[in-house]
Amino acid sequence: GLLYGRSTMSMICTGSAVSRAYKAGGKYANAEFIQVHPTAVPGADKLRLMSESARGEGGRVWVPRKPQDARDPKDIPVDERYYFLEERYPEYGNLVPRDIATREIFDICTTDGLSVEKDRLCVYLDLTHIPRETLDRKLGGILEIYEKFQGVDPRVAPMKIFPAVHYSMGGLWVDYEKSETGGLVEGSPRNQQTNIHGLYAIGECDYQYHGANRLGANSLLSCIFSGLFCASGVISGSKGKAPLETSREFVAAVKRQEDYHQSILSRPAGESNPYDIHQQLGNIMTRTATVVRRNDQLVQAYDDVCQLENVWQNCSLSDTGNWTNQNVVFTKAVGDMFPIAKLLLKGALLRDECRGAHYKPDFAMPGIAATEPEEQRAEAERWCDRFEANTRKWLKSTIGVHGDDGHPVITYEDVDTTLIPPRPRLYGLVGGEVIEQVWKERTEKVTEAASVG
Ligand SMILES: Cc1cc2nc3c(=O)[nH]c(=O)nc-3n(C[C@H](O)[C@H](O)[C@H](O)COP(=O)(O)OP(=O)(O)OC[C@H]3O[C@@H](n4cnc5c(N)ncnc54)[C@H](O)[C@@H]3O)c2cc1C
Incomplete structure (x- = not known):
């Protein structure tokens, strides 16, 4: 850390x-x-975790649509709020996995310039729509931490949070x-x-x-x-x-x-x-x-x-x-x-790829751009080819040894996937359903061939 x-x-x-x-x-x-947790409370000495249970219990992440809107968040009408996780990931909403929530929060502040504050990157994590009694019963401990360090009661005002390094x-x-x-x-x-x-x-x-x-x-x-x-x-x-x-x-x-x-x-x-x-x-x-x-x-x-x-x-x-x-x-x-x-x-x-918490935009695999079903299908086939090639190359553990000159020497070791074979991770990807269908058919073919063999 x-x-x-x-x-x-x-x-x-x-x-x-x-x-x-x-x-x-x-x-x-x-x-x-290195895992970066999406919701932490910035502090001068350290960054304090705001547990995922806050999103789990219905916490909503948003920013004002107007950059650095100076109004009290309670006075910002709903249609002037950007619930970006809910809009971008309708199926999962605020419950998208850590790396995706982290990237989106980071992106909304840095690329879209919609950070709540100008001099400190942060977004709102809002629990104020949940009854006080429920919050105290389910999240009392973590809300007390926020109140203690920020001097603001998260039961009545949205919390300000930003991602933080959390786990190796x-x-x-x-x-x-x-x-x-x-x-x-x-x-x-x-x-x-x-x-x-x-x-x-x-x-x-x-x-x-x-x-x-x-x-x-x-x-x-x-x-x-x-x-x-x-x-x-x-x-x-x-x-x-x-x-x-x-x-x-x-x-x-x-x-x-x-x-x-x-x-x-x-x-x-x-x-x-x-x-x-x-x-x-x-x-x-x-x-x-x-x-x-x-x-x-x-x-x-x-x-x-x-x-x-x-x-x-x-x-x-x-x-x-x-x-x-x-x-x-x-x-x-x-x-x-x-x-x-x-x-x-x-x-x-x-590691020239994107895998889990390791994200390099230059190597990200975009979704399906085509709109016609036939072209979509062809693009999904190419997507799956690339996914398979990437898996062959990079589904490996990185092994580092300390070199005599003080620099690391890196090799790679295969990962044992015999119990759970790898499959594409398609959260919110445009055309994800077409890719999923192509992948399903490929997997069925492999299973069929194996049973015949
Ligand atoms: C804020 C926060 C919340 C978390 N919440 C969750 C959660 O809800 N669920 C979950 O699964 N995980 C959670 N994690 C992760 C999880 O808590 C840690 O990964 C886990 O506690 C690590 O346990 P450990 O025994 O491996 O290491 P540690 O708990 O770090 O223990 C290592 C011990 O080694 C001692 N030590 C260090 N260096 C030396 C040395 N040189 N000689 C002797 N002793 C040494 C340290 O003093 C320490 O006592 C959270 C982590 C954080 C930071």
Whole structure:
């Protein structure tokens, strides 16, 4: 989270542990897949989540049709409000998935210039049409948070929200042992083990379950499941092994960390400070590697991050004491952010497609432009051809290894789709129903051929 400066995540989510495992030779997968949550409350210190349950309980997202309409939102008549999710996605309305809601909110503010405020990008998330008693019963906790930090009661005035970095689908690569039915073999020491023998990663720090875009509520499910189900494998894998603390390797690693700590403390005074460097890093990452990604910007961002890393090598500490020194802890954490930032940017640069949370407009697949049924059909066939080619090329996990020169080395690994084959995702796409029909016929043909064979 802190890689982006501000996010919905806790202020302790620095990524240091995964970064150090990566630098020690651990494979890091799918770094470029970062989920941006559509509804967060902007704050100077951090971005606070406005839970999806607000939309789930009937919250409506809108902007005034007149740019930066200064009227009180309650005084803006309904026909002068643009309920853009409902208009653009009539079937799903405000319940479109996270990445789509995020892009639309971002787009309405940046491309259409309809942000509610001029100097701060935001849209309205409106619950005021829902009875107070229902809101208190179902959403009391989250509404209190909004009221506490914004000083406005969301039961009587629409909330102002904007997307924020929220979750990392990528993480340390972990293994698993596949059972005959396609699940996990219970008790296998391979489950959730990284490529560093004996090092396990479980939870948001691993890459295992969420592909390019996590579905709401699935994170707790996956980290609790992995923890419960795979713990027995960790125990069986470590049975009979000597404790690591006694090994020469461990003692040498501790010494290296202590020397590193001291070397930072004894740096001569420099011109830059770690807090400023961190802010610059967050700005670069937020600008180039969130909702919309473009290759020219990613190339530039990679260079900028490398330069910033050089500056960090010589940044100075305002506190060089040896007791509860927060300055040195933060400086080390900032240093740990660079390898992951570079991997994320490189992964995003190389992935020339749109998949889940990774969106590059230059590679988006447009809907059907034709109006005549025959032409529509032909276009849908071409669309499906392109989808299949793209799937063959890009339905892969990105595997990053920390190179000796400090730059990431990237390869790709196939994704096991034997249980659920991939299919087009067509939310709101013009001509989606024709594509769906063509796809259905193709799938039926393949199934028929397989059963004959
Ligand atoms: C605001 C918010 C709301 C969310 N809501 C939902 C939801 O409704 N449903 C859902 O499924 N998911 C939700 N998520 C995501 C989900 O909460 C997280 O993905 C999940 O809690 C991660 O759990 P974890 O155990 O993997 O990591 P964490 O909970 O981050 O635990 C990691 C622990 O490791 C410790 N640690 C870090 N570095 C070190 C180190 N170097 N040495 C030792 N210890 C270290 C940390 O202090 C922390 O205690 C939400 C996330 C946020 C930010």
